[in-house]
Amino acid sequence: MFKAACHSDNKQIIIKYMKQLKHIIRNGLLALLPVVLFFGLLEGAARIVELWRPPMRVDIGQGFGAESLLFRPVGGGFMETHPDKLDSFQQQRFVMPKPDRTLRIFALGGSSVNYLEYEFGLLAQELEKAWPQRFDSVEVINCGGLSYGSHRLVLIAAEILHYAPDLVLLYSGHNEFEELQQLHLANIEFASAQRTLGRSALYRFIRDTVARREISALKEEHARRKLATSIPDTSKTWAYEFTPDEVKTRMDAYRDNLTSIIRMCAENGVPVVIGTVPSNLCTPNLPGRDGERYEEVRRLLAAERYEEGAALGRAILRNATPRHQSSDVENAVIRQVADELHVPLADVEKAVEAAEPNHVPGETLFSDHCHLNAAGNRILRQVYQETILQTLEF
Numbered sequence: 001m002f003k004a005a006c007h008s009d010n011k012q013i014i015i016k017y018m019k020q021l022k023h024i025i026r027n028g029l030l031a032l033l034p035v036v037l038f039f040g041l042l043e044g045a046a047r048i049v050e051l052w053r054p055p056m057r058v059d060i061g062q063g064f065g066a067e068s069l070l071f072r073p074v075g076g077g078f079m080e081t082h083p084d085k086l087d088s089f090q091q092q093r094f095v096m097p098k099p100d101r102t103l104r105i106f107a108l109g110g111s112s113v114n115y116l117e118y119e120f121g122l123l124a125q126e127l128e129k130a131w132p133q134r135f136d137s138v139e140v141i142n143c144g145g146l147s148y149g150s151h152r153l154v155l156i157a158a159e160i161l162h163y164a165p166d167l168v169l170l171y172s173g174h175n176e177f178e179e180l181q182q183l184h185l186a187n188i189e190f191a192s193a194q195r196t197l198g199r200s201a202l203y204r205f206i207r208d209t210v211a212r213r214e215i216s217a218l219k220e221e222h223a224r225r226k227l228a229t230s231i232p233d234t235s236k237t238w239a240y241e242f243t244p245d246e247v248k249t250r251m252d253a254y255r256d257n258l259t260s261i262i263r264m265c266a267e268n269g270v271p272v273v274i275g276t277v278p279s280n281l282c283t284p285n286l287p288g289r290d291g292e293r294y295e296e297v298r299r300l301l302a303a304e305r306y307e308e309g310a311a312l313g314r315a316i317l318r319n320a321t322p323r324h325q326s327s328d329v330e331n332a333v334i335r336q337v338a339d340e341l342h343v344p345l346a347d348v349e350k351a352v353e354a355a356e357p358n359h360v361p362g363e364t365l366f367s368d369h370c371h372l373n374a375a376g377n378r379i380l381r382q383v384y385q386e387t388i389l390q391t392l393e394f
Contacts, residue, residue: 046201055201070143070156071163079163088146090117094139098164101136103127103394106143106160108153108261109171112277112371112380113144119381126385134394140169149175150257157261161268166394168265169384171348173277173330174370176254177242177322247321251329258337266341273387274338275346275380277326278353278372281313282362285369290320306358313360325370344391346384355379 070089071079073096081092098104107113107120120140127138143156150172157168242250258274265272282301286294293316300309317327331349338345349361352372356363365376372380 046205049205050201055205068155069159071159085145088114088148089144090114090142092141092143094141094163096163099137101134103131103135103138103166104164105138105140105167105169106163106165107140107169107171108156108160109144109169110148110175111144111146112174113142113169113171114146115371116144116377116381117142119377123381123385127388130389131394147175147178148172149178150254150261154257154260154264157264161264161270165265165270167388167392168261168270168272169346170258170261170272170274171277171346171380171384172258173254173326173334174279174324176250176330178324242321251333254330255333255337258333259341262337262341262343271343271392273344273346273384273392274334275384276331276334276349278349278361278376279317279325279327280362280366280369281310281317281360282366283369284313284317284362285324286317286320287322290316290323301360304358306360310360344387346387348380348383351379351383352376 070082070085071092072082074080077095077097079094079096081089094104105123107116120142124138124140128135131138141160143160145152145156148156153170153172160168262272262274281297284294294313297309297313297316300306300312314328317323317325318329320327335345337343352361352365353359356365365372365379367373367376
């Protein structure tokens with residue numbers, strides 16, 4: 001009887017707590033309802049706004065994640081540049097599997113490669129003329145990504161090996177420090193959360209509003225710099241301070257990344273042509289004290305002391321950190337890697353230097369501190385073309 005009484009008391013206690021819990025849950029839901037309705041209305045409004053102003057393309061993780069592919073399959077057996085990548089890459093399209101008697105070339109690099117679309121068309125034409133008995137068609141697929149350095153190019157190289165490449169052209173050296181800065185800003189550890197939040201129109205609206213403000217500010221800064229393109233930009237500040245250890249680590253990583261790309265390709269029977277990367281020694285983009293020191297180089301060049309000025313410019317650029325352009329350090333790595341791994345070297349730096357009136361890169365063949373102009377791009381393409389024809393057999 002005592003047990004029965006205890007069981008009855010316990011049952012009453014449980015019923016009491018269940019009623020209290022139900023009351024708490026109901027009150028909580030009632031309290032949350034206005035909040036849910038409020039954000040529901042905002043979400044609905046944001047989706048209506050997207051009918052007139054579609055959301056911006058966003059490359060979540062900025063290409064630092066292995067799951068971030070450059071190409072995607074579309075209808076008819078074609079592969080195309082992923083829409084999320086079109087702000088950084090040219091639109092490209094090729095068929096899989098690769099047709100017979102087709103020479104498929106992938107070009108890897110940063111913006112300098114991205115801007116070679118016209119020259120790649122000429123390269124394809126010239127190679128078709130050179131090997132008419134072997135190929136009916138030559139494809140040069142542009143995998144140059146704006147601000148892409150060797151870290152992300154390793155991932156792209158791993159991807160393109162699935163697309164039946166016959167040759168890889170590698171031209172990279174300007175973006176090693178900028179890419180390290182971007183890696184700190186990419187927040188790849190939050191990529192999954194960003195993808196989940198990206199399903200919300202309200203989140204996309206807030207994200208795009210902030211992005212448009214930042215883009216507007218960057219455009220204003222670019223316009224201000226454009227007014228003074230004749231002198232080095234010594235006012236630009238960098239959001240990240242590089243320590244000596246990070247500088248050494250980045251250059252070691254650069255060597256390792258180039259080596260990884262070449263070895264991956266070799267393991268798959270794909271030859272690589274790597275090129276040296278010339279840099280503008282007349283008007284480099286160096287911040288702070290390095291920019292101030294470079295005024296002496298400008299004075300030497302103005303006094304027509306070209307050899308002395310170029311030597312001092314190379315020394316300053318070589319020791320500048322950070323730098324958004326190649327230097328003797330990067331080109332020494334390129335030459336050493338090419339020699340050690342026995343891959344053809346397209347010596348673009350040597351050809352550009354020889355073509356300048358006084359043999360100072362930047363006199364006539366650059367459009368800014370690191371990008372070649374149309375005449376310079378023609379030289380770049382011709383050097384790669386000659387290297388391919390002289391060293392490779394298909």
